[in-house]
């Protein structure tokens with residue numbers, strides 16, 4: 001691993017061509033060294049307890065209603081309760097009868113995909129099912145609560161929802177879900193799933209496949225083969241299957257023959273804080289669209305208490321009449337009284353910019369620029385921010401102007417350098433005589449994982465930092481599905497783990513053996529890393545229950561107290577039986593490992609007294 005000596009703090013960290021060419025020419029060698037250093041074959045043997053060829057992902061589907069599950073009554077469409085799951089069961093593309101799974105009647109399984117992965121999904125149906133025109137902020141809170149309650153048990157979430165207000169709900173959930181680490185994907189359809197020419201099957205299938213296969217830590221909306229950031233969309237067509245548009249941000253993924261994720265655009269986690277849902281929302285908000293000749297009386301009436309936050313839809317690049325002192329006076333009175341007013345454009349595409357005198361008057365009236373936010377995003381952001389009682393009015397205003405969840409484009413000055421623009425990639429491209437964008441992207445994707453994993457292996461934060469500065473995605477996987485976080489967790493580099501968690505790494509990444517960084521840290525007994533990962537809400541996945549019991553019994557049989565302690569620290573349920581049906585405590589007693597048996601019984605007693613259960617594995 002001499003490669004990364006070029007980036008040690010004592011030396012010049014400039015990304016000079018020479019250094020980069022050395023890196024490139026060493027790549028083949030590095031890959032070989034990395035393979036040897038990870039010792040993956042032995043790691044796999046020890047940790048891989050299920051079939052190496054098949055893995056399962058679990059997705060929770062929350063069915064809130066919408067056209068997807070509607071039928072005709074008196075010639076109009078309305079939701080049909082308790083019928084959705086039965087009809088999915090009859091569709092082989094959405095349910096594989098031959099794959100026996102234990103679970104409730106609401107649990108279904110997709111046919112095996114081409115990566116030998118099974119997506120098992122459980123449908124939770126709301127009662128009543130709603131046409132989304134009937135939704136309120138209380139429904140957003142309910143969805144948020146259900147996600148929070150089930151967060152630990154699923155790899156991803158799909159929310160079935162009517163299209164009419166889907167952009168509002170997606171935007172609201174994006175703000176409510178704080179420190180999100182798993183995908184939440186809203187979808188629905190334009191034609192009910194019960195009809196022959198429906199878009200419901202494709203939309204549901206696409207959303208399930210993405211939620212079960214990719215760790216995209218965002219609230220998204222999937223429709224007509226595209227995955228969008230949820231707070232960037234707006235419904236633009238009520239007759240086409242292509243109902244949504246994300247005018248100011250390219251899709252996060254395209255589903256064609258392959259599903260291609262645009263990882264450069266996907267948000268990356270940047271905190272070790274726990275996931276939580278802020279379900280408190282403020283409903284004293286409104287949406288006011290300017291039109292030529294709008295009366296002052298209308299504006300005044302609209303801004304009366306209890307109104308606390310308003311999205312003002314203005315003309316063009318954020319303009320309002322500057323020859324209407326009466327109207328501007330009403331706006332100024334409201335902002336002086338503490339109403340937060342956000343300026344969003346009526347145009348579908350573009351941003352609010354202060355290029356006209358007619359725009360500047362709004363700033364003078366205390367109106368905040370909404371940049372390129374959609375009205376849906378701005379309105380739901382107001383509901384979220386205004387509900388934060390602990391914050392001052394000033395802080396709330398600042399938050400409204402800030403980019404919280406990718407809803408707002410940054411100024412060019414703040415835009416981070418992209419790897420495809422960087423000198424690093426350009427030099428490599430030149431030396432390989434590459435000029436087209438696609439080939440450039442392919443090189444970037446090939447280089448980043450081994451370089452970042454090599455840096456993680458030796459805990460070289462300087463090197464990780466240098467890679468990040470070039471715009472690299474530090475959570476890209478290598479050929480074995482292993483991320484830099486897996487490697488740092490194996491090697492016990494706490495600082496590197498901390499750094500990676502703060503710069504986009506996800507604790508939910510699974511390598512080809514189905515192992516997460518938490519599994520690796522437990523296996524190599526790095527207590528401090530287990531603690532940090534747990535603090536970031538890492539947990540074992542549901543498909544490893546059987547193995548846990550076996551591992552615990554074997555530790556108990558060999559009197560390995562330290563091993564059991566670390567499993568307990570990682571949140572495993574120490575009462576899981578092994579394949580003989582005996583639990584670890586029973587095994588310890590049977591083989592005379594009394595210190596282990598005593599420790600286990602004391603631990604279990606303490607847990608039951610404190611009322612705190614252990615996590616399932």
Ligand SMILES: NC(=O)C[C@H](N)C(=O)O
Pocket residue numbers: 065066067068130131132133161162163164165188189190191
């Ligand atoms: N396509 C749809 O889902 C429209 C329906 N009215 C709804 O929003 O619930």
